[in-house]
Amino acid sequence: MRQVPTGPDTVTAALEFLCPANERPYTYMYPPPDGGPWQNSDYRRENVRVRDARAVAASLSIDREGFELHHAPSAVRDFMNQDEVLRYHYPEAAQLACAATGASRAIVFDHLLRRRQPGPPLAFGRRDGHRPGAAGRVHCDFTLASAQRRLAIEMGDADAASKIARYSIVNLWRPIRHPVLDVPLALCDARTVAPGQLVASDIFYPERGGEIYQAVYGAEFAWSYFSALTRDETLIFKQFDSLRTGVARFTPHAAFEHPAAPDDAPPRESIETRCLLIFD
Numbered sequence: 001m002r003q004v005p006t007g008p009d010t011v012t013a014a015l016e017f018l019c020p021a022n023e024r025p026y027t028y029m030y031p032p033p034d035g036g037p038w039q040n041s042d043y044r045r046e047n048v049r050v051r052d053a054r055a056v057a058a059s060l061s062i063d064r065e066g067f068e069l070h071h072a073p074s075a076v077r078d079f080m081n082q083d084e085v086l087r088y089h090y091p092e093a094a095q096l097a098c099a100a101t102g103a104s105r106a107i108v109f110d111h112l113l114r115r116r117q118p119g120p121p122l123a124f125g126r127r128d129g130h131r132p133g134a135a136g137r138v139h140c141d142f143t144l145a146s147a148q149r150r151l152a153i154e155m156g157d158a159d160a161a162s163k164i165a166r167y168s169i170v171n172l173w174r175p176i177r178h179p180v181l182d183v184p185l186a187l188c189d190a191r192t193v194a195p196g197q198l199v200a201s202d203i204f205y206p207e208r209g210g211e212i213y214q215a216v217y218g219a220e221f222a223w224s225y226f227s228a229l230t231r232d233e234t235l236i237f238k239q240f241d242s243l244r245t246g247v248a249r250f251t252p253h254a255a256f257e258h259p260a261a262p263d264d265a266p267p268r269e270s271i272e273t274r275c276l277l278i279f280d
Contacts, residue, residue, distance in 0.1 A: 009052045009227075013256035014045040015186060016137045017217040018199055025201035025214055032204075041201075043137065046217045050186050050256065053224035062100055062170070066190035066248035067237035069226050072096055072174070079176035079271050085111060093172045093273045100236050101168065103277035107154050110274050113176070116183045116255075116267040134183040134255035134268060140213040140239060141274065142169050142250075143200050147240040154276050161242070166279040169239040173272045179228045181265040183255045187237055188215075189222040190248035198250060215252045225256075239274065 018025060018041055025041040032038060053060065057069045075088040094106035116134045142150065147169055148161045157163070173185060198213040215221075226235065237251045255268075 010049050011052075011259055012047050013050050013186065013259065014047055015223075015254050015256055016043050016045050018138075018201075018214040019044055020199075020216055025199060026204065027201065028204045030204070030206045041214075044217070048186075048221065048223050050223040050225050052227045054226055057226065062236060062238055063241075063247040064191070065187075065224075066251035067187045067224075067235060068100055070096060070100065070234050070236060071232060072234040073232045074174075079113065085271070089271070089273065093275055096234060097170055097172065097236065097275045097277055101170065101277055102279070103168065104280040105278040107276040107278075108273055109150065109154055109276055112272050113269070114272070115269045136255050138188070138215040138252050138254040139201075140198060140215075140250040140252055141171065142240040143198075143211050143213050144240070145200070146211040147242070150276060164242075164278060166242050168241045168277040168279070170275050170277060171235075171237055171239050171272055172275060173235040173237070173270060174233060175229050175231050175269065176271050177231065177269045178266040179230050180268045180270070181228060182258060182261040183268045184225040184227070184229065184258055185235065185270075186223045186225050186254055186256050187235070188252040189224065190238065190251050192220050192222045193218065193250065193252060198252070213250060213252070221252070 021041055023040055025039070027039045053069075060068050062068045072092070074092055076084045078084055079089070089111070090108040093108050097103065097106045114134060150169065151160045151164070151167055152158050193215070197216050197218050199216060201212055201214045203210050203212050226233070229235070237253065238248045239251065241247050241249045243249070
């Protein structure tokens, strides 16, 4: 099977962005209980240039661009085995997150397995009746408010945010089977995103609701991906940082269809793991 080139190439890909509106956006990840619409906002797909950042991977910083690539083999044999993931992957993720960021403590609080389904990536990976697919809508997983709520939950203290000098949330993303050739993850350089381009939005699940950021399109956004990521590699990127200056705080991201993906490329399968970091 032909491999996607791993050099410093740049490709053109379509990503889905929020259209500006006066109403607060919401999205249901299950049939709305009142029979109403799944979402209340309009979206548009924009062609963006996405560079293959493998050639510059060693120079990237999670506190500057907002993301890094690490060689990180795992002791997990089968990522579909929940016991193995909890026993091996969670401690591995916590150790890597601390090493990459300098945090003194790490709490892994959830993970999500994804398998790409036929067709373009959908919204936040919603696909009824299937494991979540690739998420093609540009977003950040946390806002200031939802990050504070997560901190309070994990620390068991509603006022934890006022008692900790610095905390952060990162996502650790890796393939779990084949190299990713068909639907890689695009990451936006946090320095190229203005605060007004991130819009707080509601997202509803059957068991809970949450708040995320969605992004409106910016021509100045600088996008990167890493070609043919393997099972032994992990992307770590910033979802939130309580420091307001001097570091990347939010890293917009989304999956995209690689225009040079072989027709017989195996569907992308990945695990994303979210981790709360405390800087004592």
